[in-house]
Amino acid sequence: MTTTEPESxxxxxxxxxxxxxxAPTTAPAGPHGYTANKDAHLKRLRRxxxxxxxxxxxxxxxxxxxxxxxxxxxxxxxxQSFALQLLEEHLRHCVADAATKGGEEMDAKVxxxxxxxxxxxxx
Amino acid sequence: MTTTEPESxxxxxxxxxxxxxxAPTTAPAGPHGYTANKDAHLKRLRRxxxxxxxxxxxxxxxxxxxxxxxxxxxxxxxxQSFALQLLEEHLRHCVADAATKGGEEMDAKVxxxxxxxxxxxxx
Amino acid sequence: MTTTEPESxxxxxxxxxxxxxxAPTTAPAGPHGYTANKDAHLKRLRRxxxxxxxxxxxxxxxxxxxxxxxxxxxxxxxxQSFALQLLEEHLRHCVADAATKGGEEMDAKVxxxxxxxxxxxxx
Amino acid sequence: MTTTEPESxxxxxxxxxxxxxxAPTTAPAGPHGYTANKDAHLKRLRRxxxxxxxxxxxxxxxxxxxxxxxxxxxxxxxxQSFALQLLEEHLRHCVADAATKGGEEMDAKVxxxxxxxxxxxxx
Numbered sequence: 001m002t003t004t005e006p007e008s009x010x011x012x013x014x015x016x017x018x019x020x021x022x023a024p025t026t027a028p029a030g031p032h033g034y035t036a037n038k039d040a041h042l043k044r045l046r047r048x049x050x051x052x053x054x055x056x057x058x059x060x061x062x063x064x065x066x067x068x069x070x071x072x073x074x075x076x077x078x079x080q081s082f083a084l085q086l087l088e089e090h091l092r093h094c095v096a097d098a099a100t101k102g103g104e105e106m107d108a109k110v111x112x113x114x115x116x117x118x119x120x121x122x123x
Numbered sequence: 124m125t126t127t128e129p130e131s132x133x134x135x136x137x138x139x140x141x142x143x144x145x146a147p148t149t150a151p152a153g154p155h156g157y158t159a160n161k162d163a164h165l166k167r168l169r170r171x172x173x174x175x176x177x178x179x180x181x182x183x184x185x186x187x188x189x190x191x192x193x194x195x196x197x198x199x200x201x202x203q204s205f206a207l208q209l210l211e212e213h214l215r216h217c218v219a220d221a222a223t224k225g226g227e228e229m230d231a232k233v234x235x236x237x238x239x240x241x242x243x244x245x246x
Numbered sequence: 247m248t249t250t251e252p253e254s255x256x257x258x259x260x261x262x263x264x265x266x267x268x269a270p271t272t273a274p275a276g277p278h279g280y281t282a283n284k285d286a287h288l289k290r291l292r293r294x295x296x297x298x299x300x301x302x303x304x305x306x307x308x309x310x311x312x313x314x315x316x317x318x319x320x321x322x323x324x325x326q327s328f329a330l331q332l333l334e335e336h337l338r339h340c341v342a343d344a345a346t347k348g349g350e351e352m353d354a355k356v357x358x359x360x361x362x363x364x365x366x367x368x369x
Numbered sequence: 370m371t372t373t374e375p376e377s378x379x380x381x382x383x384x385x386x387x388x389x390x391x392a393p394t395t396a397p398a399g400p401h402g403y404t405a406n407k408d409a410h411l412k413r414l415r416r417x418x419x420x421x422x423x424x425x426x427x428x429x430x431x432x433x434x435x436x437x438x439x440x441x442x443x444x445x446x447x448x449q450s451f452a453l454q455l456l457e458e459h460l461r462h463c464v465a466d467a468a469t470k471g472g473e474e475m476d477a478k479v480x481x482x483x484x485x486x487x488x489x490x491x492x
Contacts, residue, residue, distance in 0.1 A: 022187040034188055041182045049175045056168045064145045065157055065213040066239050072206045073242040076199050080246060080490055083195045088483040090188040095460065096475055099468030106465055114457040116189050117486055119196040121449055122368060123203060203367055211360040214341065219352055222345030229342055237334040240363055244326055245491060268433045280434055287428050295421045298448075302414045310391045311403055311459040312485050318452045319488040322445050326492060329441045336434040362435050365442040369449060 034089045044082050051075040083120055087113070157212045167205050174198040206243055210236070280335045290328050297321040329366055333359070403458045413451050420444040452489055456482070 052075060058068050098109040175198060181191050221232040298321060304314050344355040421444060427437050467478040
């Protein structure tokens, strides 16, 4: 976390919800749209990690194929819920911030978000 | 693993690829369609577990939202590939075995497999 | 429909649920797993066609983007339900028939069905 | 189309890309984010309608199940591409417009867009 440090040069002068972009390699990544819910996100991801470990146990113990598939569906659904939450925060903070600046920056952010949604849909 | 033990009573007399069904609670789960590729499946699942841990690191280090979403898509795709592999083995062994017995057993297996595919599609 | 005609040479001697494969170009396509439910399938597809025409009307009348998206989701879901129904009949008839013949024919059918499921999942 | 008419009261005073919301029942629907590409959208939807009619012909002529499923996947993919295009325009125009107004309006728009994305993902 870098929230207590001064903002990186890239964001200087912005009263925006902070670094809604990839950090320059010379600077620490700034907090993003999802930073406020970081603990909730990590907790959710640890639960998904547990589900994937549960899948390993099921396979190791020769559990019934269909039951394994049901657990795969649950894990995939959990990953997608996480993605939707992240996406909502990204739209609320990063895209909205770009919108107030307008023009090319907004266009780039929207194209980038749409491409990310397309990747989620194609899986 | 129970492959070296005599088959459970539930499967006695079957020359089928073994217990393609939920194990009775009083018996160990028998090997399933996917048993032959168990090591490959476990390796694949451990890689997915690593991807989910990678997601936690990304969130913890405040990486860019869009990059996190890209990694979520990769994990979801990996889970679906695993599911497809499992499903193919299930169709090849368990459903095929039921087909040779015909009638109600086959209908039940096909309905069950279709429901599992529906769950995968809905995620 | 060719159900009242003699079966094509390709299927002669089979007591199977009929031509569960691509018709040779010189012969009419035989009835498939889904033939019994043909009327229901056609009715379902006409309803989906109506949904897609409804989408055109919505766009033409400048209806709200989000409402158009909701209708797209409904159409996609209807197409997937149709696909699942078709797939279930294919597994029940064509794959099961191949299973009784065993060996390579079964392997080819299962691989083909799995590839079709993968295409559905990737959309 | 209402682009040549004076804007409805609901949008008066807005220099925004126009009625990015459901039209009040007493007024005509205003042009939305996707209005500029209306002809392209209608052309695309007519092509999808043609695909769905093609599916009916395939079923009617007893074509091979797997080939029908391949065409279903193509139609579903086409619908999703259309949805993504619409969504991108919605984010670019309607959500961006709400962003400049800030506060509750923005939150509502983002929540609504996220719910629409969730519906697309769940199909």
